[in-house]
Amino acid sequence: MPEVDTLQAAVRDIPDFPKPGIIFKDITPILGDGELFQTSIRLLAETAGSTPIDKVVGIDARGFIFAAAVADRLKAGFVPIRKKGKLPWKTHEASYTLEYGEAVVEIHQDAVKPGEKILLIDDLLATGGTAAAAVSLLGQLKAEIVSVSFLIELSFLEGRARLGDHSIASILSY
Numbered sequence: 001m002p003e004v005d006t007l008q009a010a011v012r013d014i015p016d017f018p019k020p021g022i023i024f025k026d027i028t029p030i031l032g033d034g035e036l037f038q039t040s041i042r043l044l045a046e047t048a049g050s051t052p053i054d055k056v057v058g059i060d061a062r063g064f065i066f067a068a069a070v071a072d073r074l075k076a077g078f079v080p081i082r083k084k085g086k087l088p089w090k091t092h093e094a095s096y097t098l099e100y101g102e103a104v105v106e107i108h109q110d111a112v113k114p115g116e117k118i119l120l121i122d123d124l125l126a127t128g129g130t131a132a133a134a135v136s137l138l139g140q141l142k143a144e145i146v147s148v149s150f151l152i153e154l155s156f157l158e159g160r161a162r163l164g165d166h167s168i169a170s171i172l173s174y
């Protein structure tokens, strides 16, 4: 089986979690399998192409799992974008709505220098609200986003449309 098909087959659909009508994509079967996890990290790292990456930025919380491992692979730094109230120093913030709820995300003001090349990673692109907020934070820091990359894209929700003309990549698409 092609490796993306093997990855896709491992994603577990959980109907009505965390609320009715949502089909939650459970990635823990990928995380728990050494080979599948390594494949997912390699494929996400490849979305940077040949551009040297200064920092991989991960979105709270499942984005951290992938972004930190990709950063190690690319010999880049890792930067967390966190839900409001978790970062200890001066922050920029952006609010957003997601498929199930509303939230504010923050980044440390000194996390990225102007012009640094960034790979932005989250586990899943749904409506695009979360990623759009992350993109706006990186815009405030004048970062250069090389790719906004996801393990999973729910393409029927058209989240890409909210990410402007940035390069967007997803490994698995539904």
Ligand code: AMP
Pocket (backbone or CB within 6 Å): 022, 023, 024, 025, 026, 059, 060, 061, 062, 097, 098, 099, 100, 122, 123, 124, 125, 126, 127, 128, 129, 130, 131, 159
């Ligand atoms: P959105 O802002 O609508 O693109 O939602 C993306 C964020 O919410 C990601 O960080 C995902 O972890 C989470 N998320 C949204 N929908 C789902 C889903 N159906 N299954 C798993 N995670 C989801």
